[in-house]
Amino acid sequence: MSAVDLTQFHKTFFEESREGLDAMEAALLALDSGSTDHELVHTIFRAAHSIKGGAATFGFVDVAAFTHVAESLLEEVRSERRAVDSGLIELLLRSVDCMRAMLERSSQGQPVADAESEALRVELVRLVSGEVAEPAAAAAATAPVSGWNIAFTALPHLLQTGNDPLRLFRELQQLGRLEVVRAFVTDSAPAQLSELDPSQCHLGWELRLHGAVARGDIDAVFDWLDGDCELTIAPLVEAVAAVAMPAPDTAVPKPVAGPRPVRETAAASSEGSSIRVGIDKVDALINMMGELVITQSMLSDIGEKFELSQLPRLRDGLVQLERATRELQDSVMRIRMLPIGSVFNRFPRLVHDLERKLDKRVRLELQGEHTELDKTVLEKIGDPLVHLVRNAIDHGLESPAQRKAAGKSETGTLKLNAYHESGNIVVQISDDGAGLNHAAIVAKAQQRGLIAAGQELNDAEVAELIFQPGFSTAAQATDLSGRGVGMDVVRRNVRDLGGSVGVRSVSGKGSTFTITLPLTLAIIDGLVTAVGSERYIVPLTSIVESLRLRADAVRRIAGGGEVFHFRDEYLPIMRLHRAFACTDAVTEVERGIVVVIEEDGRRVGLLVDDLLGQQQAVVKSLEAHYRRVQGISGATILSDGSVALIVDVGGVVRLGQRSRAA
Amino acid sequence: MYEDPMHEDRRSAAPPLQQLTFSLADEEYGVDILAVREIRSWSRVTRIPQTPDYVLGVLNLRGAIVPIMDLRLRFGLQRESYGDDTVVIIVAITERLFGIVVDAVSDVVDIEPSAIKPVPDMGAVVDTRYLKGLATYAERMVMLLDVEKLMRPEDVETLEAALPAIQEVEVAA
Numbered sequence: 001m002s003a004v005d006l007t008q009f010h011k012t013f014f015e016e017s018r019e020g021l022d023a024m025e026a027a028l029l030a031l032d033s034g035s036t037d038h039e040l041v042h043t044i045f046r047a048a049h050s051i052k053g054g055a056a057t058f059g060f061v062d063v064a065a066f067t068h069v070a071e072s073l074l075e076e077v078r079s080e081r082r083a084v085d086s087g088l089i090e091l092l093l094r095s096v097d098c099m100r101a102m103l104e105r106s107s108q109g110q111p112v113a114d115a116e117s118e119a120l121r122v123e124l125v126r127l128v129s130g131e132v133a134e135p136a137a138a139a140a141a142t143a144p145v146s147g148w149n150i151a152f153t154a155l156p157h158l159l160q161t162g163n164d165p166l167r168l169f170r171e172l173q174q175l176g177r178l179e180v181v182r183a184f185v186t187d188s189a190p191a192q193l194s195e196l197d198p199s200q201c202h203l204g205w206e207l208r209l210h211g212a213v214a215r216g217d218i219d220a221v222f223d224w225l226d227g228d229c230e231l232t233i234a235p236l237v238e239a240v241a242a243v244a245m246p247a248p249d250t251a252v253p254k255p256v257a258g259p260r261p262v263r264e265t266a267a268a269s270s271e272g273s274s275i276r277v278g279i280d281k282v283d284a285l286i287n288m289m290g291e292l293v294i295t296q297s298m299l300s301d302i303g304e305k306f307e308l309s310q311l312p313r314l315r316d317g318l319v320q321l322e323r324a325t326r327e328l329q330d331s332v333m334r335i336r337m338l339p340i341g342s343v344f345n346r347f348p349r350l351v352h353d354l355e356r357k358l359d360k361r362v363r364l365e366l367q368g369e370h371t372e373l374d375k376t377v378l379e380k381i382g383d384p385l386v387h388l389v390r391n392a393i394d395h396g397l398e399s400p401a402q403r404k405a406a407g408k409s410e411t412g413t414l415k416l417n418a419y420h421e422s423g424n425i426v427v428q429i430s431d432d433g434a435g436l437n438h439a440a441i442v443a444k445a446q447q448r449g450l451i452a453a454g455q456e457l458n459d460a461e462v463a464e465l466i467f468q469p470g471f472s473t474a475a476q477a478t479d480l481s482g483r484g485v486g487m488d489v490v491r492r493n494v495r496d497l498g499g500s501v502g503v504r505s506v507s508g509k510g511s512t513f514t515i516t517l518p519l520t521l522a523i524i525d526g527l528v529t530a531v532g533s534e535r536y537i538v539p540l541t542s543i544v545e546s547l548r549l550r551a552d553a554v555r556r557i558a559g560g561g562e563v564f565h566f567r568d569e570y571l572p573i574m575r576l577h578r579a580f581a582c583t584d585a586v587t588e589v590e591r592g593i594v595v596v597i598e599e600d601g602r603r604v605g606l607l608v609d610d611l612l613g614q615q616q617a618v619v620k621s622l623e624a625h626y627r628r629v630q631g632i633s634g635a636t637i638l639s640d641g642s643v644a645l646i647v648d649v650g651g652v653v654r655l656g657q658r659s660r661a662a
Numbered sequence: 663m664y665e666d667p668m669h670e671d672r673r674s675a676a677p678p679l680q681q682l683t684f685s686l687a688d689e690e691y692g693v694d695i696l697a698v699r700e701i702r703s704w705s706r707v708t709r710i711p712q713t714p715d716y717v718l719g720v721l722n723l724r725g726a727i728v729p730i731m732d733l734r735l736r737f738g739l740q741r742e743s744y745g746d747d748t749v750v751i752i753v754a755i756t757e758r759l760f761g762i763v764v765d766a767v768s769d770v771v772d773i774e775p776s777a778i779k780p781v782p783d784m785g786a787v788v789d790t791r792y793l794k795g796l797a798t799y800a801e802r803m804v805m806l807l808d809v810e811k812l813m814r815p816e817d818v819e820t821l822e823a824a825l826p827a828i829q830e831v832e833v834a835a
Contacts, residue, residue, distance in 0.1 A: 534708070534709060580711035580712070581712075620725070620726075622710070622720070624726065625726060625728050625758050625760060626720065626727070626729040629710055629712050629713065630712055632710070635727045637722045641722055642706070642721075643707075643708040643719075643720050643721060643722050643727055644708065645710065
């Protein structure tokens with residue numbers, strides 16, 4: 001190939017292609033909902049065109065070939081030679097899915113084309129008018145052919161467009177054994193050698209490519225030469241093939257398949273996680289940095305020749321320093337923040353597909369797409385949201401007939417909203433469907449043994465039932481939801497992110513699921529506790545209650561474990577000083593404080609000496625320089641500069657269980 | 663300092679190794695200066711539960727949580743009380759930082775590679791795993807530390823394979 005190593009651009013290509021496909025999808029869905037905006041068609045066309053160009057440049061021939069036919073089809077739509085109908089949009093949406101899958105496989109270095117993409121390509125080719133002869137060629141492409149005859153005559157300006165026949169031949173050689181049947185000088189060449197302009201090309205070739213090469217792969221090689229050459233490609237005639245058959249035909253295809261994936265794997269493995277940051281955020285950082293530098297030089301100036309009279313100036317400087325530092329911290333945190341729109345964007349397509357599958361009519365409303373979330377949180381919130389949206393359409397919204405009977409509009413409304421609320425991000429998924437079916441939920445819970453028969457439950461308790469593990473009310477399991485992995489998984493995922501999920505439902509009016517998430521995983525609200533001379537931070541989200549126990553409230557049970565009575569149940573006492581082997585801690589339960597913590601529905605009373613107060617803690621990893629420690633989720637730095645460890649509630653609960661089992 | 667490569671003198675052909683020397687229980691040790699990030703006086707650390715006793719705890723080094731190891735305890739010596747002379751050498755191996763507590767820092771010396779001799783096999787009595795070699799400098803013997811081995815995770819893991827059992831008993835008690 002060329003001297004430049006193209007693999008370094010692969011990552012950018014994949015990223016941009018993914019964005020392009022998202023744009024195509026969004027535009028297609030907009031067209032589907034009846035928009036006639038011509039600009040949408042242009043958007044789709046442009047996206048397809050740049051993916052094709054990029055794929056051809058970087059040698060992803062199958063992707064290029066596929067996109068090429070899709071582009072031809074789009075070109076007809078763009079030039080208004082073909083009307084847009086829902087069948088065409090459906091086909092194009094499937095093509096988008098197919099391209100996405102192909103790109104995914106390319107980025108992982110796997111073989112790109114499969115039966116599905118080939119079938120879809122053939123379908124596209126059939127649709128494209130003007131290439132009537134193509135279906136046969138395409139069919140031939142899917143059937144193994146023994147080779148191709150390629151007649152390639154360069155037009156004089158070929159070299160000026162930056163194309164190089166030699167490069168083409170090399171690429172062809174990668175596909176199979178290339179044989180030059182004849183090379184000739186074209187009629188355009190000047191008669192006198194002295195008149196020859198070296199920047200012009202007057203050559204033509206007759207080539208023969210041996211091996212089971214797909215037509216699309218060859219097309220991709222010549223993709224950039226539209227209008228720069230005369231080209232005819234025809235399958236090898238049987239007689240010729242028979243001659244060329246013996247050895248090369250079976251031997252050639254294998255080495256072809258070999259080298260390419262290897263190269264792509266190398267590119268894929270170097271792929272790391274990256275963030276696209278708006279230039280305004282970077283500018284804000286640079287401004288802040290400038291201020292910090294000025295403050296620093298002012299302070300060092302004072303420090304150099306310090307007199308007592310300068311004390312006010314020093315104080316001013318320190319105030320400035322504090323402000324600049326805080327702002328800098330905010331700006332740096334903001335770099336990790338991405339708009340939730342990138343997650344919301346996948347829902348129009350999901351809703352579109354679900355509508356068809358379930359025969360329901362849904363209007364999707366998105367709000368607050370610009371609300372920003374920490375990148376890590378954002379990556380992990382997608383699946384729970386998809387689950388909730390599926391649930392809302394599958395179980396929440398009624399069929400058009402049922403809605404009509406209930407006096408509602410036939411089209412149901414599904415609303416996704418994201419907003420800030422007191423240091424948290426709230427994401428709401430609300431529908432105007434039937435609401436939670438209390439009777440069905442209660443019946444199911446009784447059947448599953450989650451509640452006793454005849455037990456009276458209020459609305460909140462009923463709603464809580466759907467989050468229980470193994471609970472699913474779908475009368476018959478569809479392939480969308482109702483597989484028993486349901487709301488409990490959603491809740492666990494959200495909890496892992498330090499958030500919570502709840503539901504509010506009004507019968508006949510609809511339900512609203514509310515997910516509350518922390519702005520970032522890097523900062524937690526914690527309760528500072530004292531154990532002996534040491535400080536441990538317990539995350540506030542896992543604390544149920546803190547209480548002081550009387551000595552006689554503690555019961556010993558067989559095996560030496562201690563329990564106490566708390567809201568109708570007996571909870572084990574976990575002595576933190578024992579778990580962490582602190583020597584100078586309070587050992588009498590009545591002198592310490594018991595913090596009731598909860599993890600995965602299990603509660604434990606944690607015995608500490610004292611509560612010192614609540615504090616926001618910037619979570620630092622212990623693993624960065626040391627290693628994981630059981631029962632500790634990280635560390636933070638207190639205001640005096642010392643380090644305090646953060647208790648891993650789940651780990652401590654498990655530690656307690658193990659010790660009781662021992 | 664500069665050695666003319668053409669002027670063949672085999673023993674001094676390689677550049678000398680700069681070592682930071684420190685004392686520990688009246689012996690002199692050396693650590694590669696390139697691994698040393700800074701030297702600071704002893705300050706209180708935060709103990710980490712469930713760790714071997716030679717890991718004293720962690721301290722805040724400009725926002726990084728850095729473990730501190732007592733070299734005396736690591737070598738199975740008696741623990742000294744920490745005083746004003748006690749220093750912590752912060753070393754870095756492949757981005758990971760850790761501190762070692764030593765009695766006192768002495769000097770930075772150049773040691774010719776040729777002056778480094780292998781550590782004799784002392785049998786099971788003396789743990790020589792963490793030594794790269796022995797060197798003579800100004801008629802003193804300097805033991806060169808292998809910092810990478812000192813804090814190697816596998817080492818810690820092996821050592822601690824025995825620990826959970828003990829800890830569990832403690833918790834249950």
